[in-house]
Amino acid sequence: MRYSETHKEETRRKVLKAAATAVRAKGPDGVGVAEIMAHAGLTHGGFYAHFPNKEALVAAAITEAFDQSGRRFARLTEGMSGPEALSAFVDIYVTREHRDHPERGCPIAALSSELPRQSAAVRAAYERGVLNLIGRVARWLPDERKAHAASLVAEMAGSVVVSRAISDPEAAERLLADARRNLKLRMGIPQ
Numbered sequence: 001m002r003y004s005e006t007h008k009e010e011t012r013r014k015v016l017k018a019a020a021t022a023v024r025a026k027g028p029d030g031v032g033v034a035e036i037m038a039h040a041g042l043t044h045g046g047f048y049a050h051f052p053n054k055e056a057l058v059a060a061a062i063t064e065a066f067d068q069s070g071r072r073f074a075r076l077t078e079g080m081s082g083p084e085a086l087s088a089f090v091d092i093y094v095t096r097e098h099r100d101h102p103e104r105g106c107p108i109a110a111l112s113s114e115l116p117r118q119s120a121a122v123r124a125a126y127e128r129g130v131l132n133l134i135g136r137v138a139r140w141l142p143d144e145r146k147a148h149a150a151s152l153v154a155e156m157a158g159s160v161v162v163s164r165a166i167s168d169p170e171a172a173e174r175l176l177a178d179a180r181r182n183l184k185l186r187m188g189i190p191q
Helices: 007-026 033-039 044-049 054-077 082-093 096-100 107-111 120-140 143-165 169-186
Strands: none
Touching: 007 033, 007 044, 007 054, 007 107, 033 044, 033 054, 054 082, 054 107, 054 120, 082 120, 082 143, 082 169, 096 143, 096 169, 107 120, 107 143, 120 143, 143 169
């Protein structure tokens, strides 16, 4: 059977998409290559045609996860002013949906506690994603508040992470609502 010229790249994208979901859902150490390949509809044997080892896959999966989130947030905030985009971003990020579905969410909220135990290559991919997100948030802020971008990202991610650990759904929802309100208040965004 003859494959198209783009077959290898399409297959790699399929593996990365499956890996990005799996790594966010279970963490880098919670998934195996065979499981990821099966989720991509492929056999374990094809893995080495795309990646030299699991570490390279995890690093690429983290990059893909950040890219997926970035594309989603770009679509949702397209054409908005800075304050409108930041408000929409907070409303999308600090939510029950994000809390309940880490496999589709931001890698910061899904993986931060696991990254210190990962290799330098994996941490570097994560760090690039974090810095890109902080840069995106900074672009939405007025000049006098750009320095707040990192703490805003940390507070949003922290709110989602803590809400995941709270067993009372009403208390978790209150935490998220309070975080949304306080983030916007701190940045002077109308409620």
